[in-house]
Amino acid sequence: MSERVLVKGNEALAEAAIRAGCRHFFGYPITPQTEVAAYMARKMPKIGGTYLQAESEVAAINMVYGAAAAGVRVMTSSSSPGISLKSEGISYLAGSDLPCLIINVQRGGPGLGGIQPSQADYWQATRAPGHGDLHVLVYAPNNVQEMVNLVFQAYDKAEEYRVPAMILADGLLGQMMEPVSFPEEGEIKQHDKSWAVTGHKNQRKHNIVNSLYLKADELEQTVIERFQRYAKIEAEETMVEEYLMEDAEYAIVAFGATSRIAKAAIQQLREQGLKVGLIRPITLWPFPKQAIIDACDKVKGFLTVEMSMGQMVDDVRLAVNGRKPVEFFGHTGGIVPTPAEIVEAVKEMGGAK
Amino acid sequence: MKELENKRVVVLGHYGSGKTNFAVNLALQRRAAGAEVALCDLDIVNPYFRSADFAERMQQEGIEMVSPPFAGSNVDVPALTGRLDALLANPDRQVIVDVGGDDAGAIAVGRYARKLLPQEPTVLYIVSACRPVTDTPQAALEILREIEYASHVKATHIVNCTNLGKETTAQTVRDSLEYIDELCRISGLPLCCHAVRSDLAEQLKDIDRVLPVEIFVKVPWDI
Known part of the structure; x- marks a missing residue:
């Protein structure tokens, strides 16, 4: 652990992701999470990473899909209305067994709602972050240090189980400041990424990342197997x-x-x-x-x-x-x-x- | 700290450096010293934890609070009020301007730069050595240059607001002294003060230019 610094929740999420090895951020600004994107915009070019402000949330989540398919640690962040726009892509990520980290710094809804803090995306996060039979891992920090720790946890578990992970924060946590310590880089667990589409170089079979199944029984079997993984997550990864x-x-x-x-x-x-x-x-x-x-x-x-x-x-x-x-x-x-x-x-x- | 008695004080800095808490303290201290004070929240970027949150307290103390019309509301409209123009035409009022963080927030000052500059304002650059983006004097200077470029005003003094929130001790402030000296040296700017939580001031009385402040910016579970 390094020295104590005073950070905003939103900055903590961004810095923790960088230290957890994330070098690819795709997003679109929205209050009250904009500091996540602003921090990434400042930091990523200095460390050889990619910060890209997409033309929309829909584009950003599909960039996440692409980067995740290549096996790299990738993140997007938004606030409530932006997450709704991302929900199709989240479903595709889940249907393609891709790990990634999605941040939701919740604001008031429904609709455009307002910019003050809210927790009204609980149903969305836990029931239907996208269409179809699916779950994403959802972590809910309650302080800025925990925001840091759960970014590491979320990447680790997302890769272990090959599922998207979400940090469900709120505007209050995103905007408040608390002292934290960031873990040093290098404390990252490595997971098998032999499924990643990184070029077969004529040395292995093609890896295919896909959520389309031409036969119903094949799709059913894939979802059933995925739910066996969900059962394991429920048994082993609950935190309280x-x-x-x-x-x-x-x-x-x-x-x-x-x-x-x-x-x-x-x-x-x-x-x-x-x-x-x-x-x-x-x-x-x-x-x-x-x-x-x-x-x-x-x-x-x-x-x-x-x-x-x-x-x-x-x-x-x-x-x-x-x-x-x-x-x-x-x-x-x-x-x-x-x-x-x-x-x-x-x-x-x-x-x- | 004569510079704080200037009729025009502009408070700039990296976001999260402590600008709002310092501006609120300065307004109250100047009011207590008998000045006619207006505190202007010029923050067009930050949705929560801002000077406008203290409007009621300011009114009780007889301080005029000027805020963007939609501050603290549920909409994200970065509109400014015409009131600041009126105040800048009044030579008797002390006007303290709390600007939004970084270059993005400092842009709003640019709108007033032409009026402000002939009045020779004190422009305070608030810094905290405990903020990761300004963790070296060089990084803090880089942020200052971006702010100056966006705001069309140049800093005249440095204010050290180094703190670790509730974990702040006298040592936190002592550990920042070398950093602040270096920032003053490379920026060529004099130090205005070290703003320290009032209960720590006694332990730091050996240091020149300590300004005790109260902590006003709080979260809902601080009771």
Whole structure:
């Protein structure tokens, strides 16, 4: 680890990607993620990398497809409306078993929405980042150092399982500054890339990267095999943080920036004698079901807090499966919940009001 | 630090260097010293964490807050207000201009350069040695040149805002002194001050030109 520096979340994502070996960035500017592209534009030419501002998000994601097919570490970043434009390409990447890193620094939606922070792309990221039967790995950091660490993790796991990975951040995390340490270059795990289209030089068979299957049974078999890999990811790659859950009577479930606010609320609640803990999914897909299931035995109820109308709450309810009440509190459209509001919402659940 | 009493103070720098927090402090300190102050948020690039966030506090203190009409709203319209033109015509007001980061943000000052320059403004270049893009004096000078090219104004002084957020200690500031000396040397600019969190000022009293500041720029879970 190198010295401490003070960075914006967006810069941290860009610098971490470079240190993780990414030398190819294709994007299109959009608030509140523009610093990712700006940082790449400044840095990539100095280190022999490629920064390319494409003519659109659709073009950018297809450039990612091309670079990923060649087996190099590649990244694109955008914010909510731009990710919608990229969704066709994400599906093609998933259908072609290509690893890559996609950043979504979420803003308010739907439509053009607004530029303030949001978490309302949870459904999109975890259910349908593109058409067809597919998943992408989704990581949800809650601080700037974790943004750095999860970039390395995302590349590593994307290549291990040959799936696209996404970091689902939000405008607040993208814009805020915190001290971090970047790992040195060279701490990168190497994965087999014998599938990459790098020229056969008459020494091996053609490698073909493709998501089109002419026969239905062939396509079905390919998807079934891919889902076996997804099952392995679900079994082995789930990440979750539990905070003060040992004696908790109520559990708040929150991810990303909202989990920081939830922690501040939990401290206040504990000072008032209410035993409340936090379950923070770090991977959103795979969702940490088991942590929720285990908590069902000890808590009286769950409160999911999100910057949306309630999306992750679906996954919490699926895991709880009716065993305990699951409530939701949130704001949407760019409004950030306050610790005081979360304190009130927990008290209402407990009937302590 | 007579230069901070100039009726025209322009605050420039790399984004994330601490410009907004410094500008807010300067406005409050000058107001406390009796000056009639206007703080102008000229940031057309940064969506959050900006001077305009402190409009209410500024009003309470009797400081006029001038912001782009859409600052802090849900739209990305980099429009400026006509109010700054009026203020620059008023020789009695102290006008502090908080400019957006880098050359992209500094472009907005160019619009006012012709009015500002004859009034001999103090132009502060805010730097932090803990920011990766300005991690060497040479890199900081390169950014300054880009900003000057875009803004049509030249820096007159350096302000050291080196910090590591909540991890800042007196040592963080001490470690930056050599960097700042070198930046002053290669840029030919004098140091205005080392802006340090007020609780660290006592430990740094052996250093010349320490200006204690409060931390105003905060995240929603800081309570």
